[in-house]
Amino acid sequence: MSEPLYLRLRKRLSVKPGAVISLGDICQLYWDGEKEKGIAKLHVYQVKPEDGDLIIIDIMQVIGKLRQMLPEVPLEVQGAPQIIVEVARPHRNPNLLLVGFVWVVLFIGSGLAIMNFHTDVSMLQVHQRLYYLITGEHNQQPLLLQIPYSLGIGLGMVLFFNHLFRKRINEEPSPLEVELFLYQQNVDQYYLQYENKENEKTKP
Incomplete structure (x- = not known):
């Protein structure tokens, strides 16, 4: 039996508009210590203009991509089931x-x-x-x-x-930084709950 591929989704990622998101960008990988380097460049998602500022990538999308490339390799998934990808717009000088x-x-x-x-x-x-x-x-x-x-x-x-x-x-960390961290966690949880298209599906 082949060595399993271990992967863990990161919690958050910031990319530029139009960027190509690879497996190594959104996942921590381990596969026999060396072989993970070969699949880290696997393209998972292409940022499109209609995506807006936030994109949610689900672990099922990642598994689907991996199954096309490595149909026989067992997968060991750890951590969160989704990652939030923030599309960073060009910085504007403050007024x-x-x-x-x-x-x-x-x-x-x-x-x-x-x-x-x-x-x-x-x-x-x-x-x-x-x-x-x-x-x-x-x-x-x-x-x-x-x-x-x-x-x-x-x-x-x-x-x-x-x-x-x-x-x-x-x-x-200061109390203000802690409060901002908790606020960001709540915002991320909101997006994961209400913006994930998979969660919006209902049975007929």
Whole structure:
């Protein structure tokens, strides 16, 4: 009996419009350590203009292609049954005016949110009370507490999001990156469930 061909679909792939997707692009292959190199270039799918931005390739399509080429070889399939192929469109330069407008809106909105929160919890009165407890003096504007506190908010946000501009502080993902990862997983699951044409078939 011949050595089985082991294959595992990758979860996601990004290609250019009109690209030819090969077996090695969408699958991890193992077949006796050497023979998989010969079938890695097997064409599985040709990206067409009507495909849109996302394509779903099912493992059954891959098996069909392999059976045409290797009808007698046993197959061992591992992992997910589908892969999402994203068609990457040409990158467009951002509109600096729009980016600036969004930045200003977000800056003002976040500033108002922080100020409203501090008003709700009476932060000024808390600082005044702390200043009195530490120094024994009443001060309507305890800047010795307010300035370090304000700087601490900025430093805390940098540590929380684990980024200083484009530089990552450590290898641990930030909460925002985790949320984006979970969101992407949910979007991928939606496409796999509702965009797969095989799932849309019903019995007559």
